[in-house]
Amino acid sequence: MKHSIDYPLASRPIMGFADEYPAGMLDPPHSHPRSQLTYCTAGVMLVVISNAVFMLPPRRAIWIPAGTEHEVRCRGPVSSHTLYIDPALDRSAQAARVIEVSDLVRALIMEVGGFEPDYDLDGREGEIARLLLSEVRRMPATPTDMPMPQDARLMRVCHALIEDPTDDRDLDEWASLAAMGRRTFTRAFRRETGAGLATWRQRMRLMTSIPKLEAGQSVTTVAYDVGYESASAFTATFHRVFGLAPSAFIARPREERED
Incomplete structure (x- = not known):
């Protein structure tokens, strides 16, 4: 099994690997110079980006554009395949999104993930990599994302609910956590998250x-x-x-x- 730390991801325009994450894994905020397509085969990832939080269930994939800071959480064990893609290949996908994955796209992700670092760009491997990118563009998005506020005080509240969505503190208590008055908190939260x-x-x-x-x-x-x-x-x-x-x-x- 290949892992990103061991793999020369910049050797070809599209490179991939498989990985396993343990329950409770937290990958703190970071970004990559390449666009990222992560496909879950088992388990569920929570991906937090500055303006949204995404749930990535099995058999779906998340597209994260190059340079996008994100945090990854796995409450349970997760198996995934990740592709790193030269952003020059697709400048149309500027926003992160979770996508449905067809049989063909799933098979192509697995195939590209098994390529050697020096695969032939002009041969079969290169054609498969280009077909994968073309098919990903066609995949519909699935609604498993939520807007995140930009105000750090409101983000404290959202992160607390990400940690424990069953937390039933009342509005006054949440406003207190945000160090805001009830009315100010209510208006600000709606303004920033819709x-x-x-x-x-x-x-x-x-x-x-x-x-x-x-x-x-x-x-x-x-x-x-x-x-x-x-x-x-x-x-x-x-x-x-x-x-x-x-x-x-x-x-x-x-x-x-x-x-």
Whole structure:
């Protein structure tokens, strides 16, 4: 298995490797000179960028443009494949996004990840690498991201909820954590995230439910684990936010593989 620390990532325009991350792993804020495409085969990553937080479930990938500072958290063990791509190859993808991954793109990611550092740019390997990049551009985004505030005081609140989305402190307590008055906090949070605190926390709870559902836990168990009072309330909110019931959201990539 190749790892980034051992691999000459700049030797070719597109280079890749596979990696395993333990439960509880925290990769603090950092950036890369190349664009990054990370595909999860097992487990769930949480990727925090200055303006958004992304949940990366299995069988999906995240595109992170070159130079974008990001932090990675893994609450459970994660297996992934990462490609580093010369930003000159694709200047159209300027924003981070989680994308659906077709059978073809998955196969191409695995194939490119096995290339040697000196693969032939003008031969079969080079053609596969170029096809991969072309196919990635076609993949639709999936809604597993949330806006992050830029104000450091508000970020304290959001990071606390990322750590524990079930934290049920009331509005006054959150405002106190941000060292703001209640009214100022409410206005500032909505201005910077486009949502009220209750809505933001609800969305974070839903995102936290995804790895639990992926692990095979029942909808009822997950609903209570992430702070909902009933499975029906959880399912209704999940469907409203993601456009699919929890079971359908988790099953969709598997069904696509079987078509």
